[in-house]
Amino acid sequence: MQYPAPIAKLIDSYMKLPGIGAKTATRLAFYTLNMKEEDVTDFAKALISVKRDLHFCEICGNITEEKSCDICRNTNRDQSTILVVEETKDVMSLEKVREYKGLYHVLHGVLSPMDGTGPDDLNIASLIKRLHNNEVKEVIIATNATTDGEATAMYLSRLIKPSGIKVTRLAHGLSVGSDIEYADEITLLKAVEGRTEL
Numbered sequence: 180m181q182y183p184a185p186i187a188k189l190i191d192s193y194m195k196l197p198g199i200g201a202k203t204a205t206r207l208a209f210y211t212l213n214m215k216e217e218d219v220t221d222f223a224k225a226l227i228s229v230k231r232d233l234h235f236c237e238i239c240g241n242i243t244e245e246k247s248c249d250i251c252r253n254t255n256r257d258q259s260t261i262l263v264v265e266e267t268k269d270v271m272s273l274e275k276v277r278e279y280k281g282l283y284h285v286l287h288g289v290l291s292p293m294d295g296t297g298p299d300d301l302n303i304a305s306l307i308k309r310l311h312n313n314e315v316k317e318v319i320i321a322t323n324a325t326t327d328g329e330a331t332a333m334y335l336s337r338l339i340k341p342s343g344i345k346v347t348r349l350a351h352g353l354s355v356g357s358d359i360e361y362a363d364e365i366t367l368l369k370a371v372e373g374r375t376e377l
């Protein structure tokens with residue numbers, strides 16, 4: 180027996196989410212069928228809104244509802260330091276620490292020869308453009324301590340150093356292979372404070 184088309188379609192949609200196989204997708208689809216209509220409507224609206232109302236900050240690549248994000252527009256922040264992260268969620272993690280007062284740049288990934296991700300696939304060109312502004316004195320590279328994260332840090336360091344700007348790397352109290360996303364606030368604070376020059 181085949182599922183009616185609306186359920187089959189919903190199962191297909193759930194299966195596009197990471198870590199969700201056919202069995203879980205089917206369970207979620209039938210769960211949705213039994214949800215209150217207003218909850219389903221809110222859910223659908225939230226899905227659409229996250230795509231329609233959010234976009235990437237034209238300066239740093241963070242997510243925002245405006246042209247540029249709150250952090251880039253905040254003139255009280257230290258304009259001389261840019262901290263480079265892989266993903267938007269890393270910005271959120273570091274902001275929770277409240278110690279870092281500089282700016283950010285979101286790469287939206289890391290260089291990965293295995294996955295075919297090269298420099299042009301990442302938000303790198305706009306980073307280099309930001310450095311032409313003489314205010315920037317230090318770039319802190321906070322890619323994760325994975326093989327690809329380290330390779331990306333080295334690539335950026337080689338790219339930026341000739342311009343005379345100081346390039347540092349987060350100290351790794353963050354253990355090898357660990358993600359910023361999962362580090363606790365004290366570990367992150369120590370990692371920022373103990374950064375080393377590349």
Ligand SMILES: [Zn+2]
Nearest residue numbers: 236239248251
């Ligand atoms: Zn921004």
